[in-house]
Amino acid sequence: MTLPIGGISIPSFPTAPDMSGIGGIGGTSAATGAPPVSTGDNGFADILTGAIDNVQGAQSKADGLAVQAATGDLKDVHDYMIAAQEASLTTEMFVTIKNKAVEAFTEIMRMPV
Template sequence: MVNAITPFQLQNTQNTQNVTNQLNQSQKTDSSNQTSFSELLKNSIDSLNESQVQSDHITNDLAAGKDVNLDEVMITAQKANISLTAATEFRNKAVEAYQEIMRMQM
């Protein structure tokens, strides 16, 4: 007795093949677009530094009496503060993870 293939089963098979092909293509492009952890860390620190410098610059402009919107100064300062806080928390978690790894017995 021959089992018939329903259109639904055929469609599922084709969808599975399409998804598999898409995953293979995305894995190929992901491997070429990957950046190293050190590059990612350096870019993050550069971004943090840029936000701090921008905040300092706009705050100095306000203190010098230049025509600067106070709302913009406060928003920029708050963004820089949040970025610094997040970076500090990231560092703390990385140090904790390193210390935990060093405590492990082999």
């Protein structure tokens, strides 16, 4: 899927990896890696809530593994490193999308009526 902007075709945002099997974190579709789309009246709100839950889940998994690493209960340190990187990337992607949405809203508000 591409987003046409002023004659330039920009690829859409990459989808997050499927994390449904990682510590009970859900909210992504196994087939596409994209969050499930609701067909109800609150579709955007449901997607936004799912994205926030996904970020919180990734951060809590990384935090749990960090505690295990600090107490010496973690057998594979690479599990913590992977979870920490996933949490970091998920947070960075969410913040970037939020900033772009705010920027778009601000630009729309500047348009003369």
